[in-house]
Amino acid sequence: MIETLKLEKAFGYRQALKSTTLTVDAGQVVALAGPNGAGKSTLLRILATLSRPTRGRVAINRIEIPEGAMAARANIGYVGHQTLLYDELTVYENLRYYARLYAIDKSDARIREVAKQVGIEKRLTDTVRTLSRGYQQRAALARALLHRPRVLLFDEPWTGLDQNSSSVLNAIFENARQSGITVLFSTHEFERSLNAVDRALILRNGKIVYDGAKSEWNDAAGFAQVYAEQMGARKV
Amino acid sequence: MNFFRQLFAILAKELAVEFRTREALSAMLVFALLVLVIFNFAFELQGIDIKILGPGILWVAFCFSGILGLGRSFARERDKGSMDGMLLAPVDRGAIYLGKAAANFLFIVIMEAVTLPLFVILFNASVEWFPLVGYILLGTIGFAAVGTLLSAIAASTRMREVMLPVLLFPVLIPLLVASVKITQGAFQNLPLSDYQGWLNLLIAYDVIFLVVAYLTFEFVVEE
Numbered sequence: 001m002i003e004t005l006k007l008e009k010a011f012g013y014r015q016a017l018k019s020t021t022l023t024v025d026a027g028q029v030v031a032l033a034g035p036n037g038a039g040k041s042t043l044l045r046i047l048a049t050l051s052r053p054t055r056g057r058v059a060i061n062r063i064e065i066p067e068g069a070m071a072a073r074a075n076i077g078y079v080g081h082q083t084l085l086y087d088e089l090t091v092y093e094n095l096r097y098y099a100r101l102y103a104i105d106k107s108d109a110r111i112r113e114v115a116k117q118v119g120i121e122k123r124l125t126d127t128v129r130t131l132s133r134g135y136q137q138r139a140a141l142a143r144a145l146l147h148r149p150r151v152l153l154f155d156e157p158w159t160g161l162d163q164n165s166s167s168v169l170n171a172i173f174e175n176a177r178q179s180g181i182t183v184l185f186s187t188h189e190f191e192r193s194l195n196a197v198d199r200a201l202i203l204r205n206g207k208i209v210y211d212g213a214k215s216e217w218n219d220a221a222g223f224a225q226v227y228a229e230q231m232g233a234r235k236v
Numbered sequence: 237m238n239f240f241r242q243l244f245a246i247l248a249k250e251l252a253v254e255f256r257t258r259e260a261l262s263a264m265l266v267f268a269l270l271v272l273v274i275f276n277f278a279f280e281l282q283g284i285d286i287k288i289l290g291p292g293i294l295w296v297a298f299c300f301s302g303i304l305g306l307g308r309s310f311a312r313e314r315d316k317g318s319m320d321g322m323l324l325a326p327v328d329r330g331a332i333y334l335g336k337a338a339a340n341f342l343f344i345v346i347m348e349a350v351t352l353p354l355f356v357i358l359f360n361a362s363v364e365w366f367p368l369v370g371y372i373l374l375g376t377i378g379f380a381a382v383g384t385l386l387s388a389i390a391a392s393t394r395m396r397e398v399m400l401p402v403l404l405f406p407v408l409i410p411l412l413v414a415s416v417k418i419t420q421g422a423f424q425n426l427p428l429s430d431y432q433g434w435l436n437l438l439i440a441y442d443v444i445f446l447v448v449a450y451l452t453f454e455f456v457v458e459e
Contacts, residue, residue: 050320051459073326082317084324086249088256100245101325103238143321 001026001182002047002151007056009042009206016042018206019056026150029173029183029196033227034203040186041081043203044153047184048078061150074102077149079157083140087129091120091139094128095146102147114142117175118168133160138168145172152176154185158192170196190220190227202230242327246335251342259312260305260343268301268351276358286361291419293359295412297351298372299379299405302344306383307400309340310391319457329454333384337449340387341380348372361423368422371435375415378442382407385449388456414438 002024009017017039024030034040045051046058049069058065060072085094092111099107115121118138128136137160144152157169173196176183187193194200194214200223202210210230217223254260275293313319322332352372356363383404390400414434421431428435 045459048324050323070326070328073324076324078320078324080317080320082320084317084321086253086318087316088253089249093252097245097249098321098325101242101322101327103241103326 001059001061002184003057003059003062004043004047005057007043007046007058008054009039009046009051010054016206017046017053020203020206020208022201022208022211024182024184024199026182027177027180028198029177030185031194031197031200032184032186032203033188033190033200033223034186035231038203039206040203041155042206044078044080044155044184044186047151048076048153049073050078074147075150077144077147077152079137079140079144079152079154081155081159083128083136083143085128085136085139085143088127090125090127091115091131091142092124094139095124095142098143098146104147110146111142114145117145117172118142119164134162134165137161138165141168141172150181152181152183152185154183156186156188158187158189166192173197190224194220194223202227204230239328239331242325243331243335243338246322246327246332247338250336250339253312254339254343260308261346263304263308264301264343264347265350267304268297268347269354271297271300272351272355272358286359287423288420290355290359290361290423291416294352294355294419295375295416297355298344298348298376299408299412301347301351302376302379302383303401303404305343305347306340306380306387306404307390307397309336309384309387311387311396314391323457329457330450332457333388333450333453336388337380337384337446340384341376344376344380345373348376363423364425368419371415371418371422371438374435374438374442375411375419378411378438378445379408381442381445381449382411385445385453385456388453392456410437411441414441 002022004020004022007017007020008015020043032040032043042051046053047060049065049072052066061075063072065072095111096107099111104110112121115124118141120135120138120142123131123135128139131139137157158166161169173183197214199213200217201208210226212226217226279289310319355361386403386407387400390396390403393399414437417434418431418438
């Protein structure tokens with residue numbers, strides 16, 4: 001579960017997030033849309049404990065951050081713009097390294113399980129550098145899922161993914177929903193990303209300007225219309 | 237217990253990445269060799285007492301070469317975004333610092349283990365290996381401790397290649413002076429009491445900077 005109350009983040013004089021209040025329940029899959037610079041990545045980085053908020057309250061699974069960041073981190077799986085993997089190491093070595101950081105018992109079995117889940121089990125002995133962008137993203141997903149997090153935060157996870165990799169992502173979302181895992185992801189690709197969601201938010205200039213359930217817009221085309229209205233209604 | 241497991245995981249990863257790429261080690265070794273060769277030619281050391289000048293030459297080689305390795309320590313993490321991977325994990329920031337500092341210490345020691353015999357050969361120096369090696373390791377602890385912290389600070393700036401030496405060298409002055417003095421003591425076979433004060437200063441420097449860096453690392457790496 002994700003909760004924020006009047007969350008603000010400033011970089012010098014630039015206000016990246018303005019009084020953002022948001023609740024995402026356990027088992028919900030929520031998309032976060034918005035133009036470049038709207039504050040999507042900043043919001044996700046704060047929720048992932050990578051960045052401290054300037055003001056406001058944040059809680060992950062009812063653990064307040066930054067105060068309880070250490071405990072919250074065990075509940076968070078994050079995929080950012082970069083894979084966060086070491087190019088020189090194999091996929092297996094990367095996952096074993098992260099398994100040690102997350103103090104995962106029986107890490108070998110868990111690595112093979114999660115590798116199978118994202119369809120990278122045959123590439124475990126390949127160095128990350130030699131993988132295609134799609135497989136690197138799968139490896140990044142495996143890293144994020146390795147410690148069985150209760151909250152998944154993905155920053156534009158469709159970037160560079162082919163159709164097969166996209167289906168892996170949709171399967172992860174569906175599995176998360178059934179397992180009561182909270183998912184919040186940012187996206188620019190409505191066609192591919194909105195099938196599996198329960199709800200979508202639009203962030204603009206650091207503020208949530210739209211928060212609607214899937215029943216309000218039905219499909220990607222419907223959401224694109226809502227998005228266009230929100231973008232047109234308020235000039236930057 | 238997890239603290240030490242995570243620390244050793246970070247150290248093992250650092251060693252694995254470096255031994256695959258040899259990015260930092262090869263640069264450090266080549267640079268150290270160049271420094272020694274340049275000093276050898278520049279001073280034409282016949283007639284000059286190597287027991288007085290040698291320690292300075294040695295520590296200049298260690299310091300300038302070591303900084304190349306320290307510069308890569310966090311720059312590599314920032315370039316690939318893998319620093320975020322470490323910060324995302326429920327790992328004490330002190331364990332990250334100590335893991336990185338231990339790796340940097342080992343890389344510098346490897347460079348020193350090659351540089352010191354080369355120095356002895358190039359400058360035809362006769363040295364007592366004990367306690368010299370111990371003193372060099374003591375100086376290297378402080379160098380790696382403060383260098384790792386400042387490397388993390390420099391890596392988050394735009395001009396990190398310039399920033400690291402600018403930040404590091406002023407802070408290293410007490411360590412360098414103390415290290416050169418006790419190395420001179422070892423070269424000249426002086427009684428320990430002649431340079432005990434410098435040795436105490438070096439030990440105090442190591443302890444203070446290890447503790448300060450351990451405690452402040454969290455604020456350096458988090459946004």
